[in-house]
Amino acid sequence: MSRIFHLSIVIATLFIIPTVSLAFAAETAGEYIDRKAEIWNLFFRMMTVAFVVGGVIAGTMVWQVWRFRESNPKSKPTPYEEKGEL
Amino acid sequence: MGHSNWAEWIYVAVVIALLVYVGAEAWNIENLIEHTPQDAEIIKVTAQQWLWTFEHEDGTKEVGELHLKKDHAYKFEIQSIDVNHNFNIPEFVVLMDAVPGRVNTVWFSPNQAGEFDIQCREYCGLIHYNMRAKLIVEGV
Numbered sequence: 001m002s003r004i005f006h007l008s009i010v011i012a013t014l015f016i017i018p019t020v021s022l023a024f025a026a027e028t029a030g031e032y033i034d035r036k037a038e039i040w041n042l043f044f045r046m047m048t049v050a051f052v053v054g055g056v057i058a059g060t061m062v063w064q065v066w067r068f069r070e071s072n073p074k075s076k077p078t079p080y081e082e083k084g085e086l
Numbered sequence: 087m088g089h090s091n092w093a094e095w096i097y098v099a100v101v102i103a104l105l106v107y108v109g110a111e112a113w114n115i116e117n118l119i120e121h122t123p124q125d126a127e128i129i130k131v132t133a134q135q136w137l138w139t140f141e142h143e144d145g146t147k148e149v150g151e152l153h154l155k156k157d158h159a160y161k162f163e164i165q166s167i168d169v170n171h172n173f174n175i176p177e178f179v180v181l182m183d184a185v186p187g188r189v190n191t192v193w194f195s196p197n198q199a200g201e202f203d204i205q206c207r208e209y210c211g212l213i214h215y216n217m218r219a220k221l222i223v224e225g226v
Contacts, residue, residue, distance in 0.1 A: 030121025032159060035194050036179045042115045049108055 122193040126159035133164065133171035133184035136213040138204060150219045152204065154196055156226050161193040172208035175221055181207060199225035 068075060129152070130141040140148045154160055164173050166184035174181050175194070182192040206217035 030118070030123050030193070032123055032157075032195050033118055034197055035119060036177075038115055038118060039179050042111060045111060046108060049104060053104065 122161050122191075123159040123195075126161040126193055128161050128163060131162045131164045131173055131184070133166040133173065133206070133210075133217075134168050135211050136206070136217040138173075138206075138217070138219040140219075151222065152219060153222050153224060156196055156199045156223050158226075159193060159195045161191055164190045164192065169210050170208050171206045171210050171217070174205050174207035175202060176205070177202040177221075183208065196221075196223040199223045 066072070127143050129143070132139040132141070137150055138152075140152045142148075162173065162180075162182070164182050164184045165188065166186045168186065170186070171184040172181065173184055173192070178194050178196060180192055180194045182190050184190065200223055202221040202223065204219040204221050206214055208214075210217065
């Protein structure tokens with residue numbers, strides 16, 4: 001089952017999606033757009049997403065280092081440390 | 087291990103949501119940008135070391151200069167007769183490779199009148215830095 005699922009994802013990526021996008025590009029006529037505004041707005045939206053993701057990941061790492069430091073009053077020794085194996 | 091993993095599921099869901107959002111937005115804008123309006127005038131652009139030649143639909147040719155009308159759509163058919171170049175109008179974010187043996191297309195509609203730069207954006211040899219042309223957009 002999993003193999004079929006993976007195979008279908010590969011086929012969709014390689015063949016179906018490019019074919020569908022080509023077909024749509026050929027059929028529908030475009031509208032007048034402000035190319036500069038569209039492209040830069042997309043860029044700013046993507047940058048917002050990128051910075052939010054970066055902030056969350058960096059924040060998680062800072063929190064982990066702070067929370068699981070040895071000197072934190074809430075920290076408990078791991079089972080290995082309790083037995084003196086580490 | 088009998089621990090709670092709700093935080094991991096939320097993390098996975100947020101990652102999937104972000105990826106879907108990024109993909110959908112990019113797909114949507116790319117579709118908008120690639121679909122040429124039906125009334126677009128076709129302009130054949132020929133790149134060569136180190137100048138640009140433009141041919142309008144009525145057969146008029148221009149070298150190193152391109153005259154267009156404001157608020158009208160233009161579709162460029164870009165080709166090169168020697169090496170790789172890149173057709174670039176920075177002011178209107180138009181950018182497309184000119185590759186020998188291929189015709190690449192890009193369209194835009196100038197929404198302001200004035201004089202703008204056209205430049206080669208792919209290193210193409212000694213005088214690449216000066217492979218420029220002038221875009222003149224005339225108000226209607």
